Amino acid sequence: xxxxxxxxxxxxxxxxxxxxxxxxxxxxxxxxxxxxxxxxxxxxxxxxxxxxxxxxxxxxxxxxxxxxxxxxxxxxxxxxxxxxxxxxxxxxxxxxxxxxxxxxxxxxxxxxxxxxxxxxxxxxxxxxxxxxxxxxxxxxxxxxxxxxxxxxxxxxxxxxxxxxxxxxxxxxxxxxxxxxxxxxx
Amino acid sequence: xxxxxxxxxxxxxxxxxxxxxxxxxxxxxxxxxxxxxxxxxxxxxxxxxxxxxxxxxxxxxxxxxxxxxxxxxxxxxxxxxxxxxxxxxxxxxxxxxxxxxxxxxxxxxxxxxxxxxxxxxxxxxxxxxxxxxxxxxxxxxxxxxxxxxxxxxxxxxxxxxxxxxxxxxxxxxxxxxxxxxxxxxxxxxxxxxxxxxxxxxxxxxxxxxxxxxxxxxxxxxxxxxxxxxxxxx
Numbered sequence: 001x002x003x004x005x006x007x008x009x010x011x012x013x014x015x016x017x018x019x020x021x022x023x024x025x026x027x028x029x030x031x032x033x034x035x036x037x038x039x040x041x042x043x044x045x046x047x048x049x050x051x052x053x054x055x056x057x058x059x060x061x062x063x064x065x066x067x068x069x070x071x072x073x074x075x076x077x078x079x080x081x082x083x084x085x086x087x088x089x090x091x092x093x094x095x096x097x098x099x100x101x102x103x104x105x106x107x108x109x110x111x112x113x114x115x116x117x118x119x120x121x122x123x124x125x126x127x128x129x130x131x132x133x134x135x136x137x138x139x140x141x142x143x144x145x146x147x148x149x150x151x152x153x154x155x156x157x158x159x160x161x162x163x164x165x166x167x168x169x170x171x172x173x174x175x176x177x178x179x180x181x182x183x184x185x
Numbered sequence: 186x187x188x189x190x191x192x193x194x195x196x197x198x199x200x201x202x203x204x205x206x207x208x209x210x211x212x213x214x215x216x217x218x219x220x221x222x223x224x225x226x227x228x229x230x231x232x233x234x235x236x237x238x239x240x241x242x243x244x245x246x247x248x249x250x251x252x253x254x255x256x257x258x259x260x261x262x263x264x265x266x267x268x269x270x271x272x273x274x275x276x277x278x279x280x281x282x283x284x285x286x287x288x289x290x291x292x293x294x295x296x297x298x299x300x301x302x303x304x305x306x307x308x309x310x311x312x313x314x315x316x317x318x319x320x321x322x323x324x325x326x327x328x329x330x331x332x333x334x335x336x337x338x339x340x341x342x343x344x345x346x347x348x349x350x351x352x353x354x355x356x357x358x359x360x361x362x363x364x365x366x367x368x369x370x371x372x373x374x375x376x377x378x379x380x381x382x383x384x385x386x387x388x389x390x391x392x393x394x395x396x397x398x399x400x401x402x403x404x405x406x407x408x409x410x411x412x413x414x415x416x417x418x
Contacts, residue, residue, distance in 0.1 A: 035245035146242075
């Protein structure tokens with residue numbers, strides 16, 4: 001299923017206790033994963049903690065990686081995103097990340113840089129299917145994915161009722177699933 | 186949950202992965218996934234698909250001190266020679282473990298193999314990790330396809346705020362590999378890493394809740410045992 005995946009073999013080596021392979025994996029992937037942590041947490045100190053947590057988890061659970069179930073990159077991205085989301089969900093209620101000064105320019109809603117930057121065939125397939133969604137559906141899903149926003153925060157950000165945003169997300173995911181299934185077929 | 190349509194289940198899995206499923210609903214969903222292979226496949230589908238979005242981000246180099254901190258947790262990449270020599274590198278420990286594994290072979294002859302939770306699971310080798318102090322043990326059964334199951338045989342629950350963690354022992358000159366936290370309540374299936382070879386053993390240590398923070402055993406190693414049974418290669 002996955003042929004263009006340089007990360008998978010490094011994960012398998014890390015699972016065998018190969019620290020040099022893990023160091024190489026870190027050098028190769030940490031700029032992407034740190035960008036994701038910063039994108040979600042938007043505070044450097046939190047992002048650094050989440051980033052460290054993510055790679056410690058990757059090292060400790062590398063033996064659970066199964067190349068038949070997906071690419072190594074998407075596996076470590078999921079771990080990094082979960083580490084960042086856990087931190088985000090624990091943040092004090094009165095802290096709104098949007099007030100932070102360390103904001104980044106990220107592919108929060110514009111599909112063009114995504115399509116340009118995506119490399120693997122799976123990533124290109126996802127970009128194609130995202131391109132078939134309505135703009136609001138796509139924007140809502142990407143804001144949630146890249147910035148860890150709740151649907152309420154997306155509604156505030158876009159100035160639309162929360163019910164509308166929920167409906168965009170639900171219908172967008174449904175269409176995404178249908179498109180990915182047909183692309184696979 | 187069982188009455189939900191395939192579409193609803195996919196939707197829930199997608200919202201879980203995306204992160205819009207939060208609070209008590211998220212916790213309930215995580216419980217459901219544990220016992221529902223189809224739902225787990227849906228989660229894996231979305232994790233893989235949405236995970237590719239990470240490739241689109243512009244690179245942002247993390248400060249170098251983070252790698253230093255990670256290395257401090259997992260040990261340096263420059264080789265075992267520079268790693269601190271801890272308990273696991275101690276020759277007397279390994280001589281002791283070998284003797285213990287030989288002794289346990291006799292115990293295994295009379296041991297009744299527990300039925301696996303999955304009827305398709307066909308163990309070909311077993312290891313009993315015994316606690317010499319009270320005779321309680323863990324049973325690790327290994328199948329030919331590289332999967333294994335661990336179950337408690339009378340092992341007491343870990344102390345409050347602690348977890349049991351299973352380790353794969355690979356030899357005197359190599360650090361053990363974590364196989365994750367293990368419960369005295371329910372048997373757990375796991376996939377053995379590629380580093381698993383015949384003749385290796387297992388151990389269970391007591392760690393902080395959730396598992397060792399360092400990637401190596403930090404607490405007392407209470408249970409140790411070697412594999413016994415016909416090899417499959």
